Amino acid sequence: MKKNYFAAAVLMVVSVFSALNSDACTNYLITRGASTDGSNMISYAADSHVLYGELYFRPAADWAEGTMVDVYEWDTGKYLGKIHQVAHTYSVIGNMNENQVAIGETTYGGRHELGSQEGAIIDYGSLIYLALERSKSAREAIKVMTDLVETYGYYSSGESFSISDANEVWILEMIGKGNGEKGAVWVARMIPDGYVSGHANQARITNFPLEGKNSISSDKMDKIFNPEVTNVYAKDVISFAKEKGYYPKEGKNKDFSFSDSYAPVDFGGARFCEIRVWSFFNSVKEGMDKYFDYCKGNIEHDSKGYATNRMPLWVKPDKKINVLDVMDFMRNHLEGTELDMSKDMGAGPYGNPYRWRPLTWKVDGVAYCNERATATQQTGFSFVAQSRNWLPNAVGGINWFGVDDAASSVYFPMYCGSNRVPESFAVGNGKIMDFTNKSAFWIFNQVSNFAYTRYNLIHPVIAKKQKALEKKYYSFTKIIDLAAEGMFKENPDAAVEFLTDFSCNQGNNLVREWRGFYGDLFAEFMDGNVKAKDGNKQNPKLDQPGYSKEFYKTIVKTTGDKLKVKGEMSH
Template identity: 45%
Template sequence: MYNQKSCPLWDSFFSVCRMSISNHLAVVNRYGFEKFCVGLRGKEFYKPSKFFMYRKLIFSFAIFLILAIPGMPCTSYLVTPGASADGSSMISYAADSHIRYGELYFFEGGPKEPGSYFQAYYRGSHKPLARIPLPESTYQVVGYINEKQVAIGESTFVGHTELFDTLGGIDYTGLMQYALMTAPTARDAIRIIGELSEKYGYYSWGESFSIADPNEVWIMEIIGKGTNLQYDRRKKESYNADRGAVWVAKRIPDGYISAHANHARIMTFPLADGNISITNQQFDRLHQPDVRVIYAHDVIDFARRKNYFDGPDEEFSFSDVYAPIDFGAARFCEARVWSMFKEVTPGMDQYMDYAMGYDLTNRMPLWVKPERKLSVADLINFKRDYLQGTDFDLTQDIGAGPWGKPYRWRPLTWELDGKTYFHERTTATQQTGFSFITQSRKDYPGPIGGIIWFGVDDTNTSVYVPMYAGIRRAPDTFREGYGSILEYREDAAFWVFNKVSHLVYLRYSLKIDDLRKVQAELENSFREFVPAIDKAAMELYNKDPELAKDFLTSFSVSMGNYTVERWEQLFRFLMVKYLDGNIKKEENGVFLTNEWGKYPIVEHPEYPEWWLRTIVELTGDQFLYIEKQDKESDE
């Protein structure tokens, strides 16, 4: 065992922690933080082999403790408390978009001035929509989790294109944000989404929502009713007679997981009986424990009126009626769900042909029971999926190039000789603006129990940083408005991560391991820190909740800003190591030099044999080196 006392820097670090607490927070007794510090020292990173790797993180962590004292196309996973390793509800989300900027939204909660309103915008263009009055008080929202630990994610499906309400007043993002500001539970979020859509009209395509609170997880799918323009002679104005939306929400059984990825997945559901299934006309029964299905009362009748469905009510399938499956929906969307399910549930091979678009009749279940409990780390790994280990692995076909790049630039489909071809669409993709995994934990009060693990840019090359629901602000490098998709800011998280990922894309197989080392260094540290932060925050919360929020703010802000600093260091390292297609030899991040200590030791990585053979097959003797002529020229 390593003797903890033999590391003076660690002892100094913990002394700083204790002195800071003792000097600036008299409400915290020294014994409580002594236990906190000892708990940290017992972690795996407190070892000589890892100490120097973590030294800057340690200093940053010490700083946050000191500061605490004074003062679209997307892939979503849903994990119920009974299916998670720590009993938390978890959902994930990725804002995949070619125009989206990665930033951490923050909505301050509390009392609102009379006349305050929420301005809805269409996320696809920023077109202003309805102004919606706010209640007297709202909840604080960090990203997509509120102080009550209600979290919402989404993925868009198109469905019947004629159902887009061109006169609608709120889009899917507005529904999410308003619900988070006003909903104390997942069920209330469903109710609010339904009510807002009915009152203001739904200005979006079809949408799947992941909605979680500390006790349960729901999937909700919604689509508009189109624009049926009528004229009111009395008011002398036109209106949409079909304003609103049709939708269904189902509670994921505890112990199970679900997922959605840009295609509607809810099929049949129990019809309203006032017990396990209710409609939006029975919201008075919303919080009855046995309720597990909620839906718009006209979801079936409207489909009949539009001639989408003519069967018995019991056979009505939301997905089949409002978003019929086709090859693209399977291959580009359901394949991402299948790829996650197969990692944790036996028997998913039977659905491979469905997921790949070859057999559209063998639909996957909406939820599955995993053979093991899932953690935040598991969901992060799933977010980095590019069908590796399957016959469809993006690194294994010629499109990956000689350096095994698991990305394909858009467009997704392309025409050649009158035929349409495509590139795989995987969970990990270059155009992600931001992504997250949320935890809603019933054993903690809201500000501590809610965590959004937030990252920007490509999920495969990002780092997920824990942001607590109780923080008072976002880190500067992540905050909304710090740079934009049209404004480069050199220390903004989005631009720093894009800078590194684009450098790695150039020779992916050579560089990705260097990125993985730093990625693991940070994410493993954060996962080790969180239990200790939880404990310390709870001790503070029991004495003064406001001090606990200060403490959590300093932690999350410090870790966020440090992550960007560490990623900038990684960029500089990669630039030096791989300059001009060479590789400079190094050991543990230190570059080796010749015997005189002046110049680096440089290697020239060769192209893989299959790539060289491809060149010869395509060019014949164009690049053949002719030995005889070379000898004659020498003479």
């Protein structure tokens, strides 16, 4: 059985993740005190033009002493080496384990010379899944992750991690030491209860408390499980920066900024990355407009070269947030701002808030950019991980999972205690170049890509159905929670099977419904028309909305008299 599990795991790493480029992901973090029901939540969008969206599953297992694990780079499938296995690994569904621990990531890169490390074995993707397999809490995940890179070396460039459990939410930022020195430097901070945070491909931890009652360095990691500790950092995080010249040797330690030293924010870091965090903060907190100029790429610096007009690492929302709100935060296109992607010429006649890549382009030698909003066409999968400390772990953790563009996807509830995943979302059901109408990824892409052709007409229909389904699932989980919690007291195995059946049925039924929905949309909107059934009549009601007045004016402006009607028309 272990050989079969190993083979399956290796195949999954090589085939599923070999093409993943996660240089453009988005994470939002919500603490218990900031949520309506007292749950911790993190969201994550895995964005890549060649990532096939699936729901990964690793069952729990016991391992013989001396067992070794083959490590493959998450992005490329490259074999990196072997590490020691632990005696027991926990079940993992997607990016959440059976203990309600969830981990997301965004790559920020940072100093280029630190982006590779000869002989290193642990890349950021392997770090996530190894930690999920080995951790009962967010704090343990941080210890596992930092121990792994210290022992085996860190293969990747700079990375931000969201790490949550049923009680706490943390952000961990890490960057390797480059060639010639093993491991990484890093800082981890617990988000204060009642606050929210986010990261989106730009390092965000600046100053942090130095050693004291609430803060420890890595040489005292045995104290990380003390609940008073809310900040942890590599013991050489400042001295290494001084050695490399990233921070003045005479600089005071208390003034040190992790991000400004290891990953200074530039135009792209603000305009393409920080603006996604801003869109979330702006949705939950008044007064965030004062940071909008910074997010447009107008960065102010002090004498050290540190950015002085950055956003805070976390904010206290004006009102509490529920899981449906978080789903909507993942669907933002900068609506209501001067950068609203549906308003300029690039949106075309139908207000499409998407821009086909490349992200930057030139006209007459001058560089220009498209916006990079939270919701994007190249998302492989996304999730909202919800952890609740008043329920048994198997019931308390829900991985609300969706594939493709979050703006047109539907998040369904996958309980973390489940022992299998829906077939329509499972690994091996289709590939990025092998279409199948039995796969969630392909069915949702059919709907979203059809919507891109006439967005302002088709997307509202999608959004209406999306909202109805997610509200239904949300109401279902309240009932399932109660039933499963009661079952756990009498028969835990039956409770797990109950949760698994529910989760798999919702996922598979969703894909069947969305497949039929695509047919309905196609019939309604094909050929540039908008049609609706007209009672029992054979022919439907027909509307031909054409383009907006503004777009017709643009056509005339750019074509002159070429299309002008002259004389009388008989038709």
